[in-house]
Amino acid sequence: MDTTGPTPDRAVRPGGARGRSGGLRDTLEGYAFAGPFLVAYGLFLIYPFFKGIWISLHDWNLLAVAFNPAAKHFVGLKNYVHMVWGQHLVWGVDHLVWARAIGLAAVVAALALASRGRLPWRTAVPLAVVGVLLFGVALGIHPASDGRWYDRRFWHIVWNTLLFVLLTVPSVTVIALGLAIALNRQSRHAAALRTAFFLSQVLSVTVVTLIWQLMFSPKQGILANLFRTLGLQPIEWITNPQLAMPAIVITTVWWSIGFALIIFLAGLQEIPAELYEAARIDGAGGWRIVRNITLPALSRTTTLVVVLQIILQFQVFGQSHLITRGGPDDSTQVLVRYIYQTAFQNSRLGYASALSVFLFIFMLGFSLLQARLQGSD
Amino acid sequence: MKRTLTLLMAALALSLGATAFGQTEITLGRFFGACEQAGTDIKSAVGEACIIQSIINAFSAADNGIKVNTLPTDWGNYYDQLKAMFAAGNPPNIFVIHKHAIPEFASLGALADLGPDLAQVGIDPNDWTAAGKAAVTYDGKIYAIPMDVHANLWYVNMDIMKQAGLVNADGTPMVPHSPEELLQQAKIVKEKTGKDYLTADFSQFPIGVRLVLSLVWQQNSELFTSTKANVDSPEAKKAVETIVSLFKGGYADPTLNYNDSMQSFINGNAAILVNGDWVVNSLDAQTKDPKVALKHFYVDNFPTLFQTPATWADSHTWAIPSTLKKQNPDEYWAALKLAKWIYDHDLDWARTGHLSVSKSVIANPAYAALPHRQEYANTVNIARDVKQTTHYDAIQNVLNRQLQAIWLTDKPIDQALKDANQQVQDILDQ
């Protein structure tokens, strides 16, 4: 990095930098400081983002276009229709009835909380509207017996991705929080344990998957070997559709607990010691201190961990790609791997871009939801 | 005077440059795995990775002005990365490609039409077997140089078969001739030895797909043609049921992946291994290790369980990007010379267990004398491949997914075949 810096000649005159009015100098200096980032931002994020949307409106074969730039065809929203829609779709009350009932119950609960003043209306109403549209209407749509989704795999893969996030994020958060509370003390022993639990975080995804692929192997795996010595049948993790997803969740939790642990430890160290003293004088025991002091004080830290985890885990790729290859029967196929394969295996760049835009909207939706809920704290 | 001198110097520099810097460096893309210890001694190399790398190294080291830089050796992502390299405008100068992938790449204009230039480097397509020629021909043009035909074989652990009493008087293993006989053999092996009857990679690479394809062909059917999916046929169902009956009886374990199944056979835990011909060489090397349980094995042709003998096969071939000849003729001709060199070492490549596509190699007594070669001599006659399609990779993925769903997740066969049929049809309609 060069250290000459921007606008040295302009800034030498003292006093000028004090202008707080948004004058010409401030404007120039502001853009000079923010400039390098803004250039990278525009070039490597904003421009490709809109280019991606543009590609998604085309029938665009990776290889064909590479040899002949004119080989792409504008198809409008066809890729999106193909992705989310189908032939002979019908709406049924009873389709996915339990999931929808639970969802609608949550909507009712949110409204109930709002009416008691526990949740602001400005949070509850948008939530309820989205919830009713999603659970009441959208999830009731399904193909009739003679119908089909245009992309038969898509919604299943969306669900897998969501399931992965729903299993991973709470596990990582709860385990990291528990360990942080237990290990937040000044002893060599605790420090050693903190190191042990953090260690796996520094391994790269390929090392992690390399180890766990073998850990789970019914022939070579350490668990299998242990089971066999005990005279038990080894568990077939990776090839069992019920266990393949848990297997990559376990791998992910093992791998990504370290960073969450450290953020929690940092949060714990910011809680003033006087709070604990006061509680102790009041005669509060260990669990009550945790519940009444530690957890409330950590609420913002917890939000931070959850948000970071959600963003990270939605983009899961390596674990699915390297351990289970999306299988068996697509049970661990996730969105990013589907995007990768659509683009680079099937060469369908247009459709892959449409999938990427969907992932963006999906994550944006979650972020907004999270922001709404957080805003109501 | 000064000017003449300058010109002279320039000419001298050019001629010197031509000799000193006349090295042409070409890039080569392949899978087969890494063999970092490969030297230039082709004769002593064992296994696909090391044999091919020593052939390449020997060419690179030879005094021909050509250096070869071998690019990725990754199997799982090979075609993805190849496509990515093409799309980025820097494909390897020469690369290995399966017969089944040639239509896709050739139809998009990615591969050079080599036909007119073969004679110039001394490659004679008349030396190629019919199967070799068919492998590299698409739309009437020659897009690659064939290296082998590789087929599924029937590897037999003779010690287990002896114990089960399934050995003929002449010392060859008994082979099943129908699904019923297959199941019967499996039962006998299990009862007499307690071992699994058959092992193969049913959970990872598409070896299960190849097995089903073979059994479908044996019933004179196809899983798909160039326009029509035919996966939910009675023949396909029969083929799948035959394999599933082995799982149901506990005679085979569908959860093993490629390495697991190899380990299982090497450890003497299964009587039969179904795998490609590329492991003949490495299995042979393994049996020489006194600690390995597998002592004696026989390499049989894939058995005929229905009417027509057939076993799945494919070919490895070498292709060159279409853009290279115009962009850099030196590299183009260097790549072709390397292709000839590899073809000239087809006998060495055949040591892996692969079937040669060179008539002169096949006529060479040394070829017939390769270990186990006589045992599966008939495989070349029963080897079959899928119909040419530009979407084979995608189709194979669908089939692998649905077949694994059957044996790993107990998905009903009818449902899985119906789903596979729809999905394959979707791909063919694209």
Add this chain to the structure above:
Amino acid sequence: MVGSRGRDRVLMPLLTVLAVLWLVPVLWMLSMSLQPNELLARTTSNTFLGLIPIPFTFHNFIRLFTLGLTPRWFLNSMIVSIGMTVLVLALSSMAGFAFARIRFRGRNLVFALVLAGLVIPEQAVFIPLYTMFADWHWHNTYQALIAPRLAVPIGVFLMTQFFRGIPSYIEEAAQLDGANRWTLFTRIMLPLSVPALTTLAILTFLYAWNDYLWPLVSANHKEMFTITVGLASIQSNFAQSEGLGRVMASGVMASLPMILLFLVFQRYVVRGIAMGGGK
């Protein structure tokens, strides 16, 4: 600090056992890297579930150093990770300083646009980036591996938040002393922001080190592989059963420096985050 002594007697041994179990996968990898390949082809549980490397060999590591590309991949990962970290720190702190401490025209609008970028996932841009870099002939270069991450606004967000929290009298005092903006930034603001920079550095470095999808598509010459892609390339090929020890040795090679780095810096890691990121 929390909790009583009596509970500790149960809790700490329990956690110790858990920590040991937590490390089993890593220990197993280490142990396998020290066993002969021929043995591993037969069994991965020779001595005490394979956790003790008996029979013992250094062969895998010797091979790795004399023949393999693993050291090269490791170096690539280092260059990319360090380069990315330095650049992200520089760009983010400068932009964060501008957004937090300079009132320039259009600041709020630009900042809002930058924040909007927080929700764009890498996957939404990697295909266009791929074709763009292909047009520029950037693939298989270090800049192609580094550049995309420079655009991610999380660092700017973090630094802006941090700079906003610095009391304005510090700045004013410096200005009275005649310092210009650049001096103010380098001499006053940057030293104050070491905790925040540490957090951002760790986040960025870990991200760079573990990135897989982008290097997988962008670097396809094996000399340009990062350690993640390189390791994936040796583990997913057919030769694995013949070289498990080798693959594991590469895994150890890839991890050991990171682990050492962490052990050396772990005090700063926790402290840095405690002061910078917990807010």
